[in-house]
Each structure stands twice: as C-alpha cells, then as structure tokens.
Amino acid sequence: VNLQKYAIIVGGGSGARMGSELPKQFLTIGTKPILVHTIERFLSLEAMQIILVLPIMYFSNWDKLQQEYFSENKNIKLVKGGSTRFQSVKNGLLAIKATKGLVAVHDAVRPFVEISKIKESFVTAHSLGSAVLAVKSKDSLRKIGPLGSKVLDRENVVLIQTPQTFDLEKLLTAYKVEESTLFTDDASVFEASGFLVNLIEGSYSNIKITTPEDLDFAHVILSKSLKV
C-alpha cells in the first residue's frame, strides 16, 4: 500500500473500572506501558502517522512516555479526547490535514494486535474501502427483547475488534453524521453513511484490557509471546 497511512489510537477512561488511579493504557505489562506496546506495533509499518487521542488531563503522562520511548519520532501527534468515543475519534480525524489516504482506528488498550493483521487491514481497506477485525463468538448468544430472550445463531454473529481501517475520505464523510448511542465503534458510524463494512479475521489474543482480569491475562499473553 503506497498511500499515506494514519492510525488514530484512542485512549479514554479514568481507570475507574481497573480500581486504579491511572487509566489502563498507562499501566505496565512486561517492561513497558500498554500504550507504548500498542504504538510500537503500528510504527512498525512504513509511512505511518500516529494520531494519539488522550484526555487532556493525561497529556503530561504522555509527555514522559514520548521522551522515554519515542524521543526521536516525529510521527506521533497528540490530540485532545472528547466526551465520548465518537467525539474522540472525530477530534483525531480533524487533526489529519489530508483527505486522501487510509486511516486505522485502534483502541489504546489492545496492545497485542499482530503486525500482520494491521498490515492486512490496510491492504484490504485500500482495495475495498474498509477492513474491520472480527472473531466468531465461542459462546452461545441470546437476544433480549420485550418478551424475553431468544437464541441467536452464533454462526452468523461476530465479535468486533480493532483496528478498524478505512479509506480516509469515506471515514471523514461518515463522521459528519450526528452522534448516536448506537455508535459503539467506527464500523457502525461508517455503515450509517451507507458505506459497506468489510470484515477480516481477527484473533482471540487481540484482547481489550478493561478489567483487572484482562490485565492478568495480558501478562500471560505477553510472557508467552516473548517465548515464541
């Protein structure tokens, strides 16, 4: 893919769910903060511009990490987060001056995404306009309605991960829509504008670290991946 590549890395949250003062993306697994692991994976692609979206109260935390881990790197731009994920991603998009290119949106707290999957998402988004990582549910699923719950055919339902990678111009168009509570990710914003969401296979180790159990699991995944 010869187009300019952007990655909006979204870090939100106050860390309340972790029982910790510090937001999850600043917690350390192995020897480095989660956010550093995440950014390093994206920076291993060529022609990659990172737009890091963080709550303004944590800008000073980032400054220290920038100096320690990325002091030579001019390809990371820091942007103020919004009051919702939608607003944060929108702020990230507004910080991109171009309209041509490809843009991945990724959770700061998903440090284990394989580099090969990031690359695949850009290649697919280049040819098809979008590429969203998804995995099959291992559990049975039920849909809750006004008259109780009903079984959902799990063969036809997928769990959505990030990165979610798009043609930049299309995602810019999509994010002009009015915000809705149905927008739980970028794919749902993208399809609300009539664009087609293309799924690619994610992986079960690409976890989102949101609970203390997730953090425990993250330590295990990291120690296993170092042994490989």
Next chain:
Amino acid sequence: VNLQKYAIIVGGGSGARMGSELPKQFLTIGTKPILVHTIERFLSLEAMQIILVLPIMYFSNWDKLQQEYFSENKNIKLVKGGSTRFQSVKNGLLAIKATKGLVAVHDAVRPFVEISKIKESFVTAHSLGSAVLAVKSKDSLRKIGPLGSKVLDRENVVLIQTPQTFDLEKLLTAYKVEESTLFTDDASVFEASGFLVNLIEGSYSNIKITTPEDLDFAHVILSKSLKV
C-alpha cells in the same frame, strides 16, 4: 430449595484443539484436574446428584480420578457420551430415574463457576422453571447476512454460559424434540419446546477452557482466587 438437585456435567472433545492428547477436562490447573475442580464446586451444594457424561474411551481416566478424589462419594454417576452435545445431555437425562426435581447442565471445562451462582441458578429455576447464566458482551457485535454484515445493538445481546438449570420434568419434555444444528446449548433446546428461558447474571471469570490461551488464563484465575 428442598427438591432433589441433579447436575449433568458434560465433558466431550478429543482435545485436538488444545494440541494435547488428553481432553481438556483432564488437564491440571493448580494441583487438580479441571474436571475435579468443576465437580467439587457442585458437590458443595446439599442433595446434589452428579451425572458425569464422558466419551467411553476416557472412562478409565475417570476411574482413577474417582478413586483419588471422590472414593467415598456415592453421588456421582458415570454416563457414556453421545456423538453430539445434544446426545450427551440426553444420555445424562436418561440416567436420571426421577421426573421431579431440578437439573443443572454444566460444561466440564468451566471450573470457575462461583458456588453462589450455582445456588442462585437452582433457586431461580425452582421458582421460574429455568435459570441460564449470561453476561453482556464487552465487544461490539455484528450480524452477518447475505448482503454483508450489520451492527447488532450489544445492549440487547448476551453471551451464554453454564450452568443452565431447569425444572427436570420440563427439560425431559424438551429433550424429546428432534435434534437440530441450531441447538448450541440447553436453553435453545428448552425454548424450542415453548418453555421460557430465564437469564441470570453470570461472571466473566466463569470461562470455558477450550484453547491453550484459555488454559493460561485459567492458571491466572486460579492463582488469584487462592489469594483471596
């Protein structure tokens, strides 16, 4: 709950997915096989009869565990598994001589179900006829159809766990239905007969151990729970 309680513990599989000769339920976490952890949790309830369903080729593995961990216990009945989960549960049900009582169906490879949740499932099934553990999805969800995928409102979708506990007479009736590939669990069999499936809150640590990553995570959950 004064009614007789039954628990059908279903252990299937050849262990192929684990990259191991031995099926998952016989793998050790902490000091004991997964299956022993699971059965012990159910035996902590009073008036509990266990029906253990295993592939016949693993009966000798069970015999050793029975002698080592449950030699004094007369409340565990061993039953031959079928070619599908549906057939295995049906075999378990046929081994119950009574028609009155309550029956939980539980995956052998879910050793971390809280005892309080097992109790709650029996209390709820006693009053409402069924109780199925479920948790909210932490991920966004999409439904795959012939024209591509569409967002599913994750507020209205739950991931289903076990135990799934039922009025015995109703579950016996339900299992007279012809088997269908849509039956991924007992709740889906139960509702196919027109019975109402009642959901209760599960927990994220009640994992089903099916992959090597799950087994790693299981070690973490166990070591944490021992510290509490």
